[in-house]
Amino acid sequence: MIRTQHPALEFRAVSKTFGTTRALSNVSFDVPSGRVHALCGGNGSGKSSLIRILAGVETADTGTVTVGGVEHQLTDPSPQWARESGLRFVHQDLGLFLELSVAENIAMTARYPTNRAKTISWRQVHRRTADVLERWKISARPSDIMSTLGPAVRAMITIARALSAEDATSGDNEMTGHGRTLILDEPTSALPEAEVDRLLTWVRRTTEQGNTVIIVTHRLDEILTVADSITVLRDGDHVVTRSREGLTHRDLVTYIAPTALEVQEKTAPLGNDDTSPVRAPKTAEPRLQVRHLSGGSLRDVSFTVYPGEIVGIAGLLGSGRTRLLKYLAGALRPDSGVIELDGNAIETWPGHPALRAGVVLIPENRADDGLFPGLNIAENLEAGSLAVQSPLRIDIAGRLRSRAKNKVRQFGVKVGSVSDDILTLSGGNQQKVLMARWLSRSPRLILLDEPTVGVDIGARNALHGIVREATNAGSAAVCVTSDLDELCELCDRIQVLHQGVLSEPISGEAISASAIGHAVYGALDVHS
Template sequence: MSADPHEPALVLSGATKSFGANLAVDGVSFSLAKGHVHALLGGNGSGKSTLIKMLAGVERGDGGTVAIRGHSIPLAEMTPARATAAGLRFVHQQRSTFPELTIAENLAIGGNGFPVGAGGRVRWRAARREAARVLAKYDIDAHPDQLLGELGPARQAMVAIARALQTGHADNGILVLDEPTVSLPDTEVRLLLDAVRRHADQGQTVLLVTHRLEEVFSVADNAILLRNGQLVAEVAPRSITRADLVELIVGRAVDEIAPDTSAERGPIVLEAQSLCAGPVGPVDLTLHAGEVVGVAGLVGSGRSSLLKSLFGVLPIESGSVRLHGTALRLGTPRDAMRAGIAFVPENRAEDAAFQELSVNDNMSVAVLLDYWRGGRLRAGVQRRDARDLLSRFLIKAQSVDESLSALSGGNQQKVIVSRWLRRAPQVVLLDEPTQGVDVGARHEIYLLIREAVEAGAVALVASSDSEELAAICDRVLVLRGGRIVGELSRDELTSSRVERLAHGQEKEVTL
């Protein structure tokens, strides 16, 4: 008997999960229609990640079921093997592909394995043929023998999606994409979303987890909204305004516009002349007190490297850096910290967060010596200051003793930002400060950045999100090939101009 074409691809009923006294997912029920893109939305801590882990069998549910093709599985009994057998396919934010291997090797590792012949030898010609078939099926412009790392970020993500789908069937499986565009520049985002839309038009059911609302309006047929672990709404993006969607996500009206950027520009704080470091240079840079300066550019343009060189992470090979007219030696991060420079890196998980330590420890790690007196740690004062920071930076945590890993991504990011801003730095370097952060926490981070510069600091913000840069910056420097190829002032600053300069589609602006 053929399947009913109107039967939902997936039906989730009463999904529930607690961690101690914290009810992370509270009786969530929804269904996914075949051949549609469903956006799963919610603020940090809303329950999205826990729900995805329950569907994947990584976290056992306390209650509820998931039904796929009429076959019901209790969430308390879900395992990764059962999820795969049921037709669930996952592409996570931290992809498990291998850039240093070929596309054919990546597809074989994530699919049916390598074809082998006599004596267990790999049949490479057959592996390449199968890879070519998969690439053609999913409209990926690449060759099986190419190293995956040679592709742009969007095509690498497309290969990861093809790898997940190659052993399933579009008409009865569900593809779950967890923040697939989180680190992609705008043009790469469009390329990937076009591919997602094609998959859905060909019958694939997609559940897309994202914080980027523009993606919801451009590709999603339906939006499922969670807040505080509960389902609060299901809406069609075409029938709702952006402001209303933001209010549903956050639970209150939120002004998405960044804080006012019309503050008076103060004296020069930081200057770099003919700076060369790794892939960057030569670069001339002048930063004034009271301003937020953006750094734009494609992947590999040198955005992150520029910030790392100013914090002593990447060795400066030539050129000079001056702070208030005094030459700096930035051989190590300690040198930068002593000079009053702070750095929030792009990769929070690997380079900034101590996940298993407490919120208190994470907040105080950059000022730890301040709490030592006579060979003893003044733990009471440390904890009192941490509680004050929770309030000041609007961080949601049960207590300062809670493990950082227990916090949502947005609250973890605010802990990292608070770690540095409590030092009242003169220069604040922020690399992708709102990556993977919900719209409410994003606005709060913007406020914190503006508060710091109004106190006399200067902020240098690197971001792949040109709309973010256009919203929060007083001016934006555009890098290409390690050089500054343009500077856009507040009056001429638009996301489209940033993108055109980054891609070399607009004449370089002489500085």
């Protein structure tokens, strides 16, 4: 493995504020060259701000970064400077064209070669793509359509594209990708469990060609598996930079969110795969009854949820989990079946009065389906109540802010001012806003779609506490998540969707990540 004596990156005294919010405060640390370095911290820790500054899309108030021995002022960066410095970024949104081939996707950044007639030389495009796939040991062909490939392979192709892209400023046509720094932002957040290890193993191999990898992730097990060293930020401050050697899960939690450790130990001791939370008592009458529901990939789905209970729904991507929640919320109409809330059948087509009946949905994609980017925090918090508070649908601005402040306190949302734009909040606090908007209505049924994706352990525990408090008060909840540990920590019963069919419940002492994993991947029988 190629190693160099000087660090790949050296941050010095980096500070950044957004209005009254301090994002970074005098942050300094080094990233070792030719290794995998994890940048971690809770939501609002400043890691996203630091990455945006490094990418040249934000400016720092103060600070420098030294790349390959050359110092740069971060008060005036640019995307062009970042690229010329050998920095390559891969974001959660991979930026792929799914209906185009692998070769066409790679050529988007590597430039299309032309022939003497000044038209695209597809022979060169495919040959160059084949070289990239071979160099990075990716199991795909240049002619493969991107949508036909698995999630991990798509991520690998995106990373290889970033490392192999022709540098237009240097005229590098070799596409070697050697000696660059790759920044991966939550690369596994959208991957099924089976694909995560495959991608992380591949990421480690990229350092064998002299590249440095900075991985931003909230998944602590990934950090302990793949990283050679770590840096932790908390509330804009640098907490620690250290080697992974001797680092434990408990150490990481203590660095990232010291107060979360006590909360976590009350519900799920660290490292115990088979520990379940205290189970909610079952009342006589069910809150939700679903009978013979079919539509899309779902086939004859039936299950029951009681007040005070959280039922988890597991399954692979495409199993129909999100579709099931949308049927329950009235966002989609099933082909057949009955949905009853407290014994009363509710209509199941778009526009039915599910909200008025006390059904709320916390969507997976909060940015597109839950929040209103053009509105401030107070307006986002009150968006769910404005439509039902009066025939005129009006509210006095002062009253709106007062109600929003009460919700901020009640749900522990960390804000500078409720008048700030919603996008100034971290992902975890945005999710708390979304939950506060709906759960403050004391709903009868809460539908959760990947409720803690992309949030840190502190925010995760806080969000779990919010949901459990609501169910303790009498709500019922259905939770869809790909995180097997989250199912164990949060849910009272778990059922698995496998090829559109819902399994028998896993409950009590039988609940464990291993049992759920077996069911998800078809190792357990499901009823037909």
